[in-house]
Amino acid sequence: MNLITIxxxxxxxxxxxxxxxxxxxxxxxxxDFYAAGKGLTAAQNGFALAGDWCSAAAFLGFTGLxxxxxxxxxxxxIGPLVAFCTVLLLIAEPLxxxxxxxxxxxxxxxxxxxxALAAAIIGTVVINLAYLVPQMxxxxxxxxxxxxxxxxxxxxxxxxxMIIYVAVGGMLAxxxxxxxxxxxxxxxxxxxxILSLRGVGFDPFVLFASAEAKAxxxxxxxxxxxxxxxxxxxxxxxxxxxLAGLPHVMTRFYxxxxxxxxxxxxxxxMFLAGAFFAxxxxxxxxxxxxxxxxxxxxxxxxxxLTLPLLAQYLGGGKGTTGxxxxxxxxxxxxxxxxxxxxxxxxxATSGAxxxxxxxxxxxxxxxxxxxxxxxARVSAIVVGIVATLLGILAEGVNVAVLVILAICIAASANFxxxxxxxxxxxxxxxxxxxxxxxxLISSVGLALIGPAYLGPNAIWPLVNPTxxxxxxxxxxxxxxxxxxxxxxEHEKRFGEVTFRIQTGLRSDHA
Amino acid sequence: xxxxxxxxxxxxxxxxxxxxxxxAEFKTLIDAKRRSIVxxxxxxxxxxxxxxxxxxxxxxxxxMKVLGPVNLGxxxxxxxxxxxxxxxxxxxxxxxxxxxxxxxxVVDKARASGSIR
Numbered sequence: 320m321n322l323i324t325i326x327x328x329x330x331x332x333x334x335x336x337x338x339x340x341x342x343x344x345x346x347x348x349x350x351d352f353y354a355a356g357k358g359l360t361a362a363q364n365g366f367a368l369a370g371d372w373c374s375a376a377a378f379l380g381f382t383g384l385x386x387x388x389x390x391x392x393x394x395x396x397i398g399p400l401v402a403f404c405t406v407l408l409l410i411a412e413p414l415x416x417x418x419x420x421x422x423x424x425x426x427x428x429x430x431x432x433x434x435a436l437a438a439a440i441i442g443t444v445v446i447n448l449a450y451l452v453p454q455m456x457x458x459x460x461x462x463x464x465x466x467x468x469x470x471x472x473x474x475x476x477x478x479x480x481m482i483i484y485v486a487v488g489g490m491l492a493x494x495x496x497x498x499x500x501x502x503x504x505x506x507x508x509x510x511x512x513i514l515s516l517r518g519v520g521f522d523p524f525v526l527f528a529s530a531e532a533k534a535x536x537x538x539x540x541x542x543x544x545x546x547x548x549x550x551x552x553x554x555x556x557x558x559x560x561x562l563a564g565l566p567h568v569m570t571r572f573y574x575x576x577x578x579x580x581x582x583x584x585x586x587x588x589m590f591l592a593g594a595f596f597a598x599x600x601x602x603x604x605x606x607x608x609x610x611x612x613x614x615x616x617x618x619x620x621x622x623x624l625t626l627p628l629l630a631q632y633l634g635g636g637k638g639t640t641g642x643x644x645x646x647x648x649x650x651x652x653x654x655x656x657x658x659x660x661x662x663x664x665x666x667a668t669s670g671a672x673x674x675x676x677x678x679x680x681x682x683x684x685x686x687x688x689x690x691x692x693x694x695a696r697v698s699a700i701v702v703g704i705v706a707t708l709l710g711i712l713a714e715g716v717n718v719a720v721l722v723i724l725a726i727c728i729a730a731s732a733n734f735x736x737x738x739x740x741x742x743x744x745x746x747x748x749x750x751x752x753x754x755x756x757x758x759l760i761s762s763v764g765l766a767l768i769g770p771a772y773l774g775p776n777a778i779w780p781l782v783n784p785t786x787x788x789x790x791x792x793x794x795x796x797x798x799x800x801x802x803x804x805x806x807x808e809h810e811k812r813f814g815e816v817t818f819r820i821q822t823g824l825r826s827d828h829a
Numbered sequence: 830x831x832x833x834x835x836x837x838x839x840x841x842x843x844x845x846x847x848x849x850x851x852x853a854e855f856k857t858l859i860d861a862k863r864r865s866i867v868x869x870x871x872x873x874x875x876x877x878x879x880x881x882x883x884x885x886x887x888x889x890x891x892x893m894k895v896l897g898p899v900n901l902g903x904x905x906x907x908x909x910x911x912x913x914x915x916x917x918x919x920x921x922x923x924x925x926x927x928x929x930x931x932x933x934x935v936v937d938k939a940r941a942s943g944s945i946r
Contacts, residue, residue: 390891390902390906391884393902393906394880394881397906397909398877400910401873401876404870404877404913404917408866408869408916408920409866524899527899528898531898539898539900539902539903540888540892540900541884541885541888542884542885542888547885548884548885548886551881551885552878552881554881555878555881556878556881559874559877559878579929582920583921585917586917586918586921589913589914589917590917593914596910814849817850818850818939821855821858821859822936822939824849824936824939
């Protein structure tokens, strides 16, 4: 057991709890709870977005994939940056201009019909749970590894941490926990980058040549991980459109005062997270260069321990103070990363349950302000407990696969519905149900009969079904709209929708 | 004040908006946005999906060495980073210098008419 890890993790934990206590006193209304009072600056929200978007899959996963599979790891890392082009150009500002706290708000504002909201709630909850459960499981594994607790106890500790952050401190605490985590992660990344490059005279070309020499001539080619060519296309499509359908990232745009700030916060995250993603490729190659491919394969099947091992080596190696310090630092940041991401997911899910389902769908908006905050806190606790139980059950499930499934559902079900709600006049409630239904069923169904779950017995060849599920989701949305027929009153109101999307102005009545 | 969208607030007269949407100022804004955003979308979709398709179906092409030990695939990956950052900077400038003033004109006019806030 590593005392340095415990010390660093304890410091981070105390800081997070301090932030939560501070935020709790500033969280009284629903706009405080869901949207941090809409008072974050562009830089603050940019760092918090980086915190949300760089999950453990990015922090540990991309480095490991590059070290084990070469170019496919680098392809995993570039997608999440390009994804923000879609968000920047098409989604961030319209979303900020139309919604209040959730994606459900946007759908409801456009459609004004309960079934459309119900479909949006289902989409949000399924995507968030598919994203949340593997993070819980990953957090459990990491804490078990670091502190020696049992797996179920470890998952419960993760669950307890996130419930406290969210239920007590709301979006303000969650945002600042993300910001602290992003700063720590970028700091760790910077130190590892400098140390990695120092050993090769700051010439990254040496890393490419050395990695190829040590890991074989095919190492720098694509296809080492994603054998099926269509899986590469699915990865690209899923990233390009999936981020814009991920509720826990998109709700971050409600924490800023206006669309201009939302836009500027995207620019921030593109440089912060993008630089980190680029570094993971360097780290992966550096791990092969310094540690050699054989060392990396031992006891490191998914590659997730690559970055901690590299940090330990760069700090001076196993048993040295520097090595222990670096290992402890990276491990503590990894735990902080998971805690911050699961907190963001829990908050977004409780928003769908409390704001969309309870307040808007069941009670038709007729709920007192203080009661809404109470319901939001209670639903955060309930969502946290459900996620913890599912996380315990998910022991041994392939974490990376579930995350890809979440992004696939987001791209195939949520993205078409969200984009068409914002930009297509004839899109209607039938389309929301058709798009959400077909997108959800095809992405989940194809993933379940694919190699991710059935292994060699798979009926369907692709790990990531986005390349088929996304067109089906769009088809469902279009067909659903056409089948539901034209509603001229509804289409007439699209003028108002467009006006508000572009300007942020609201009618006096709304 | 939270700008809540609630089920109970369904009664809106759509006509008040149609004037705003049909106004010349709003059309100018939409045209300006289309002119800048559509080419940017074409650039990044082509750049990134091109890379993804080549990663699947053009593995030999991406494996060609072009910069010492670095092959075309990694050069294109680096190119995607630069493309994304360049688009971010260009869009930030275009929207601040070009779109935002047009939005302000539309907003001022709508506010003056009194129907919208």
